[in-house]
Amino acid sequence: MAQDQRRPFGVIQKIPRIQEDIMQERYDFQAIEPQWQQQWQDEHIYRVTEDPAKPKYYCLEMFPYPSGNLHMGHVRNYSIGDVVARFKTMQGFNVLHPMGWDAFGLPAENAAIKHGVPPADWTKSNIANMRTQLKTMGLSYDWDREVATCTPEYYKWTQWLFLQFYNAGLAYKKKANVNWCPSCATVLANEQVVEGACERCDSTVEKKALEQWFFRITDYAQRLIDDLEKLPGWPDKVKTMQENWIGRSEGVEMDFPLPSPIGGFDKLTVYTTRQDTIYGVTYLVLAPEHPLVEHLLQNNPKEAEIRAFIKKVLGQSEILRTATDTEKEGIFTGHYCQNPVTGEPVAIWLANYVLAEYGTGAVMGVPTHDQRDFEFAQKYALPLKVVIQPVGVPDLVADDMDHAYEDEGVLVNSDRFNGMNNNDALAAIAAYVEETGKGVRKVNFRLRDWLISRQRYWGAPIPIVYCDKCGEVAVPDQDLPVILPNDVEFKPNGESPLKSRPDFVHTTCPKCGGPAQRETDTMDTFVCSSWYYLRYTAPYSDKDAFERSAVDYWMNVDQYIGGVEHAILHLLYSRFFTKVLHDLNLVAVDEPFANLLTQGMVLLGGSKMSKSKGNTVSPEEIIAKYGADTARLFILFAAPPERDLEWSDRGVEGAHRFLNRVWRLVQAYYPGEEASTAGAEASTETGNEASDGKSRISLQQIASLLITNPDVASLNSDDRELVRMAHVTVKRVTEDIGQRFNFNTAVSAIMELVNALYLYKDKVAPKAQNLSLIKDALARLILVLAPFAPHISEELWQAIGGSGSVHQQSWPSYDPAALVQDQVPVVVQINGKVREKLQLPNGLDGEALQAAAMDNQRVQELIQGKTIVKVITVPNKLVNIVVR
RNA sequence: GCGAGUGUGAUGGAAUAGGUAGACAUAGCAGACUUAAAAUCUGCCGGUCGUAAGGCUGUGCCGGUUCGAGUCCGGCCACUCGCACCA
Numbered sequence: 005m006a007q008d009q010r011r012p013f014g015v016i017q018k019i020p021r022i023q024e025d026i027m028q029e030r031y032d033f034q035a036i037e038p039q040w041q042q043q044w045q046d047e048h049i050y051r052v053t054e055d056p057a058k059p060k061y062y063c064l065e066m067f068p069y070p071s072g073n074l075h076m077g078h079v080r081n082y083s084i085g086d087v088v089a090r091f092k093t094m095q096g097f098n099v100l101h102p103m104g105w106d107a108f109g110l111p112a113e114n115a116a117i118k119h120g121v122p123p124a125d126w127t128k129s130n131i132a133n134m135r136t137q138l139k140t141m142g143l144s145y146d147w148d149r150e151v152a153t154c155t156p157e158y159y160k161w162t163q164w165l166f167l168q169f170y171n172a173g174l175a176y177k178k179k180a181n182v183n184w185c186p187s188c189a190t191v192l193a194n195e196q197v198v199e200g201a202c203e204r205c206d207s208t209v210e211k212k213a214l215e216q217w218f219f220r221i222t223d224y225a226q227r228l229i230d231d232l233e234k235l236p237g238w239p240d241k242v243k244t245m246q247e248n249w250i251g252r253s254e255g256v257e258m259d260f261p262l263p264s265p266i267g268g269f270d271k272l273t274v275y276t277t278r279q280d281t282i283y284g285v286t287y288l289v290l291a292p293e294h295p296l297v298e299h300l301l302q303n304n305p306k307e308a309e310i311r312a313f314i315k316k317v318l319g320q321s322e323i324l325r326t327a328t329d330t331e332k333e334g335i336f337t338g339h340y341c342q343n344p345v346t347g348e349p350v351a352i353w354l355a356n357y358v359l360a361e362y363g364t365g366a367v368m369g370v371p372t373h374d375q376r377d378f379e380f381a382q383k384y385a386l387p388l389k390v391v392i393q394p395v396g397v398p399d400l401v402a403d404d405m406d407h408a409y410e411d412e413g414v415l416v417n418s419d420r421f422n423g424m425n426n427n428d429a430l431a432a433i434a435a436y437v438e439e440t441g442k443g444v445r446k447v448n449f450r451l452r453d454w455l456i457s458r459q460r461y462w463g464a465p466i467p468i469v470y471c472d473k474c475g476e477v478a479v480p481d482q483d484l485p486v487i488l489p490n491d492v493e494f495k496p497n498g499e500s501p502l503k504s505r506p507d508f509v510h511t512t513c514p515k516c517g518g519p520a521q522r523e524t525d526t527m528d529t530f531v532c533s534s535w536y537y538l539r540y541t542a543p544y545s546d547k548d549a550f551e552r553s554a555v556d557y558w559m560n561v562d563q564y565i566g567g568v569e570h571a572i573l574h575l576l577y578s579r580f581f582t583k584v585l586h587d588l589n590l591v592a593v594d595e596p597f598a599n600l601l602t603q604g605m606v607l608l609g610g611s612k613m614s615k616s617k618g619n620t621v622s623p624e625e626i627i628a629k630y631g632a633d634t635a636r637l638f639i640l641f642a643a644p645p646e647r648d649l650e651w652s653d654r655g656v657e658g659a660h661r662f663l664n665r666v667w668r669l670v671q672a673y674y675p676g677e678e679a680s681t682a683g684a685e686a687s688t689e690t691g692n693e694a695s696d697g698k699s700r701i702s703l704q705q706i707a708s709l710l711i712t713n714p715d716v717a718s719l720n721s722d723d724r725e726l727v728r729m730a731h732v733t734v735k736r737v738t739e740d741i742g743q744r745f746n747f748n749t750a751v752s753a754i755m756e757l758v759n760a761l762y763l764y765k766d767k768v769a770p771k772a773q774n775l776s777l778i779k780d781a782l783a784r785l786i787l788v789l790a791p792f793a794p795h796i797s798e799e800l801w802q803a804i805g806g807s808g809s810v811h812q813q814s815w816p817s818y819d820p821a822a823l824v825q826d827q828v829p830v831v832v833q834i835n836g837k838v839r840e841k842l843q844l845p846n847g848l849d850g851e852a853l854q855a856a857a858m859d860n861q862r863v864q865e866l867i868q869g870k871t872i873v874k875v876i877t878v879p880n881k882l883v884n885i886v887v888r
Numbered sequence: 889g890c891g892a893g894u895g896u897g898a899u900g901g902a903a904u905a906g907g908u909a910g911a912c913a914u915a916g917c918a919g920a921c922u923u924a925a926a927a928u929c930u931g932c933c934g935g936u937c938g939u940a941a942g943g944c945u946g947u948g949c950c951g952g953u954u955c956g957a958g959u960c961c962g963g964c965c966a967c968u969c970g971c972a973c974c975a
Contacts, residue, residue: 019970030927105967199972241892241970248971255975276975280917289975298936328889328973357973367975375889376973450974641913646966661927662913670929739904749902752912759912766929821961829906836956838908876955881908886955 012242014809031667032661033631037625037795041142048811050144051062052100054557056573061090062558064537064597066566066574067104070128070152071111074137076606076613076639077567079623083636084603084747085565086143086644090791091741093144094815100558102540103138103145105131107154108529110188110204113462117494123462126156134852137624142794144811149543153532158539159464160485162548163531167467167478168588175456177476181293181361182455184212189498190459191451193528194452195249195573200321208321217457217466217525221580225250225449228579235601239646242571249449250574253277254581257364259458260288260350263364267299272352275448277365278373279437280429283418283799284382284391285343287351287369289334292317293360300352310354317356325356332357332380344442345419355380363448371408372400378705383883391417392426429886443714454577456528461492461501471520480514486522500524523713533574534581537561537596551589560593568602575600601745604648608640613651616766621651634660635792640747640792662755666789670782670800671705706776709783709806714822723774724826726764730781731822733757737788737824738815751792757785779804787816832857833884834866850877 036536038074044050054060065085070079082103090103105127112123119126131152138145169175180881183192191214197205221228229250229581232243238850255277262270272288290297292314301307313335317325321762324330334355336552343350350368357376358367371381372390380390388402392413400409415421421429421436457466465486467479477488489508492501502508502524513520535549541558542551560582566574578596586594605612626635638659643649714727733753761781764773782804790797790810801810826845832851834839840862848856863885870887877883 244892244972251971251974253974274975278975284944331972332973355973357975359974362974370975379973450971450972568969582964637943644901646892647901652900652914655900658913664927666955744904746902746904749904749912752902755912786945828954829908833907833956836907843906874955876907878907882956884945884955 018199031796031799033633033663033795033811036799037140037142037631037633038414039181040795040798041139044809044811045147047809049812050101051147051148052098052146054554054888055098058096058098060100060558061092062100062537062561063092063563064100064102064540064565066564066570067106067533067536069109069111070105070107070127070130071884073131074134074422074623076621076623078138079141079635080603080606080639080645080649081565081567082138082141082143083639084601085563085747086141086794087640087741087747087791088563088581088604088745089144090811091815092395093811094787094790094813095742096814097145098143099387100149100540101144101146102149102151102543103143104149104151104540104543105134105153106529106536107131107152108159108463108526108532110190110462113177113460113494116462127152127462138246140624140627141636142244144794146530149540151536151539151543152466153529153536154462155548155552156485159488159532161462161539162527162535163467163486164481165535165585166464166527166531167484168590169483169584170468170478172584173590174584176220176222177214177217180218180455181211181213181751182216184210184659185263186210188460191203191455191457192768193455193530195576196514200324200326210321213226216455217324217523218453218455219531219580220451221454221577222451222582224449224583225252226447226574227505227583228451231540231579231583232327233593234595235598237601238597239600242568242600242602245571245574249451249576253448254444255279255446255451256437257446258282258344258368258510260344260368260435262339263349264298264340267302268465269296269299269880272632273364273368274366274368275446276368278370278430279433279443280369280415280421280426281370281373281391282343282345282433282437283415284370284389284420285350285368286370286371286389287353289353289355289358289367289369290382291355291358291365292354292358294354294365294733297337300339304338306335306338310337313354315522317354317415320356326359330356331378334380336384336385344437345479353384359453365640372402372405373408373410375408375410378542389417392798396649416474454528454580456527458528458762459498459500459525461488461494461526463529464488464532465502465526466523468523469511469513469520470523471516471518474515474520476732477513477515477520483514488526500526502526507655508553508648530573530577535585536576537564537578538585539819549590556592559591560595561597563599563601564597564602565603567605571602586598586793598719601645603645604643606649607652608651610650621653626656630656630660631661631663631795633796636753637663637793641751642748644746644748657875663793665762666785667796667800669758670786670803672765673778673782674803703775703779703782703804706779709779710778711776711818713819714777714780716822716824718773719777722764722768723777726760726774726781728755728825729760730777730784731765731818734784734788734816734818736822738818741791747792748759750788752794754785754789757781761785784816785812786810828880830856830880831882832863833861834863835881836884839863839866845848846880848879850879853879853883857885 031510039497057418063085084748089099093099107127109822112127115121115126116123153159166175173190183197185192185202185207187205192202192209197209201208210845229252232246256279257273257275259271259273274288301310332355334353337354339352340349369377371377371388373392383473389402392403392409393399393416394411394413413426414692415424415426415429423431424432434445438445465488467484467486469477471477489505493504494501509524510519511520511522538550538555544555545551582596583594585591608621613619613620634656638656641659642655716724716727736753737750740746784799786800794811798810809820827843828846830842830844831838832842840860842856842860844856867885867887868876873886873888875885
């Protein structure tokens with residue numbers, strides 16, 4: 005190909021061929037794809053600005069971590085997003101479709117340790133590489149809005165947002181028992197611990213008592229649950245996962261008085277959701293970490309034994325201790341407290357199954373009505389007391405029970421509440437303990453505050469300074485960003501590498517000017533990715549994190565697309581961020597993502613493609629071999645988006661074959677140079693002469709590409725069918741993309757149109773072919789194919805003489821009148837079994853349908869001698885004759 | 889254990905409000921073109937009985953509702969994912 009391949013939009017082009025001897029059988033994607041990518045970029049056709057005159061549409065795909073290489077999951081994610089963005093653009097929306105990089109994080113630092121490359125350089129070259137790869141896919145991004153979270157221009161605002169949280173009391177430091185990953189040498193948020201292991205490296209997570217920064221996400225727990233109702237466009241699965249994660253429960257905190265104060269405690273407070281069983285309490289259990297435990301050990305004859313037990317429990321890993329099948333173990337402290345409603349003495353135990361972090365770290369034991377308590381009581385021969393009797397079955401007898409009774413029933417042995425249904429008793433007893441000052445109603449959440457500090461280098465520094473005089477001081481806005489120094493020695497030893505840089509650590513106090521030390525921990529990368537969708541609305545702004553007018557114009561994200569693995573982490577954090585920013589009056593919306601599509605994984609050989617399993621297919625190779633259009637088309641065609649997709653090389657070839665088939669079809673009607681001349685000569689006399697039996701007809705003299713209101717009534721049946729297929733296809737593709745997100749069926753609809761066009765081309769005599777209709781059908785075909793296969797569509801659009809870029813055309817409409825068939829297939833069933841198929845005029849009423857069915861000879865034979873019980877008719881569908 | 893999802897030809901999948909099960913594609917088989925192959929084009933393609941017309945059967949299993957069930961209801965089974973001693 006010649007160097008300058010720029011071609012003005014809107015001038016009829018010759019279709020280039022790969023080689024004369026292969027003729028027109030395959031199209032030259034290797035030439036076409038880069039050429040159009042360049043031209044789209046040069047002419048800025050994907051650049052957008054706020055335009056109040058147009059309805060806006062914000063289409064966003066989760067931005068990638070710049071690992072250096074695109075994988076098939078990315079290809080799938082971004083192909084889906086690109087179809088949506090292009091489709092919405094063609095439908096007349098002002099579409100924001102940006103891309104960027106989630107660029108902070110551990111891999112860069114680990115690479116630096118391994119290869120001695122600074123994380124900034126490593127990340128930068130990875131981004132450059134991945135950007136190039138992404139561009140070969142032909143995606144409609146406005147690259148002017150690209151952001152990378154690791155640039156000072158970006159993390160300045162991450163730090164600024166941290167300070168907004170800080171000033172609002174939503175960021176705080178506390179000493180806590182936190183999750184520690186020994187391999188990553190840093191702490192982790194609860195959300196990053198999967199079954200007791202680090203979600204990144206799978207190492208067993210340890211507990212460490214450390215002074216750490218947290219975001220007060222628990223303040224938003226209730227709203228994060230309630231507002232899930234505002235998200236009808238989210239999959240229920242994701243909403244359920246978030247709801248479970250937040251884990252709301254309603255109960256009562258109840259005080260069990262101690263007979264005499266111990267170490268300043270005069271009572272033990274337990275949390276329960278089963279206050280209806282309070283009369284059945286036979287013991288009480290503390291977590292070994294409970295603050296009273298140390299005092300209970302004073303002058304305790306069993307001290308050594310109890311300490312040994314505590315040591316054993318604390319030595320158990322998080323997984324082991326919290327696993328359901330771990331055996332419950334405990335030890336009696338020798339102390340008692342008092343049941344607040346009965347005054348009975350209650351033995352105080354310690355046990356491994358009570359969690360210090362949840363509720364009050366103390367629970368009441370009701371073995372008869374809680375299975376865990378039952379198992380514990382059995383093991384240590386603790387007393388059982390039945391307080392709920394089931395209705396309609398024999399009464400429970402404590403000594404005969406082999407498991408706890410946890411269902412509904414009527415209260416017994418419960419003083420004034422006897423005879424009450426236990427569900428009613430929940431409210432009644434809660435009210436009673438509140439009135440009598442024995443307890444308070446309490447809502448608890450499983451969700452913990454978000455631990456955001458990390459003892460690693462490659463992240464946004466937390467903008468806090470510690471002054472000997474003034475204590476903890478926020479870095480003032482004008483001093484932001486706190487720049488991450490470049491040349492740092494990495495020794496993962498559990499402390500931030502920034503600690504080893506005296507010039508970073510030592511600073512002056514912004515308040516008093518005295519000597520001070522900087523915070524050396526950096527922020528969790530999930531902080532950076534919790535607001536990037538806001539930054540895209542005005543990524544150039546150096547005055548604010550985001551421009552209010554831009555953010556109000558674009559937000560919220562109309563369609564968000566990404567993997568389900570972020571169902572809790574990123575999606576929950578982003579919702580939290582948006583709510584906080586809404587409350588701080590920085591954004592108008594209080595939910596970031598109106599609609600969410602969670603795409604399935606790309607599998608090979610039944611399991612997820614991954615480097616470690618060695619079952620990957622490289623997008624680069626596929627694009628080099630078949631082109632981006634083929635890769636995109638295959639991945640969209642092979643499965644509906646939310647389902648897992650099994651990679652198939654054969655399937656890719658099929659997609660490629662289809663594109664060639666489209667290419668040849670258009671070429672048959674819009675031939676290249678030599679053929680075109682021949683066609684023009686041949687057509688001078690009749691206008692639509694075929695020169696050699698194949699359809700060598702030039703359509704170029706027909707004025708308009710699209711026929712707006714086809715006069716179907718005047719057409720013959722072949723022509724009508726052609727028009728119908730063209731319009732049906734537009735309808736199906738419009739609905740499949742716009743309403744159902746079923747790209748696979750949209751593609752199959754397009755394939756059916758192509759098949760129909762071939763049928764017409766090969767079956768209708770060349771002289772009888774209706775050129776205007778063909779021209780119209782080809783134009784519609786190219787327009788609906790454009791979102792899926794943007795390069796070939798652009799090339800063909802130019803070839804048929806379309807004006808401007810195909811991607812700036814209006815989405816084609818369909819004429820409902822053109823969809824109507826005058827003959828429709830109707831099946832005749834007898835007793836629900838299909839016995840005959842008829843072609844009948846469209847729109848016959850029930851009577852006429854029945855008459856037509858009865859008139860059929862075969863039907864008559866089949867019902868001969870039988871009694872017709874009734875006849876059911878469905879217009880244009882079926883007749884069911886019920887006989888006996 | 890709890891919650892959610894999935895289950896349809898050899899394979900990926902389709903059937904959008906209960907109405908022709910298997911669209912579209914992949915693989916396979918047969919044929920045309922070719923010296924041959926590739927590419928392309930055409931036809932066939934759930935199982936089973938039948939020369940055929942056609943019959944029977946068939947959407948994980950069992951049962952139900954209905955003129956009619958892949959679709960709705962009840963009960964199971966398998967797999968996948970999430971949560972998992974949260975009191």
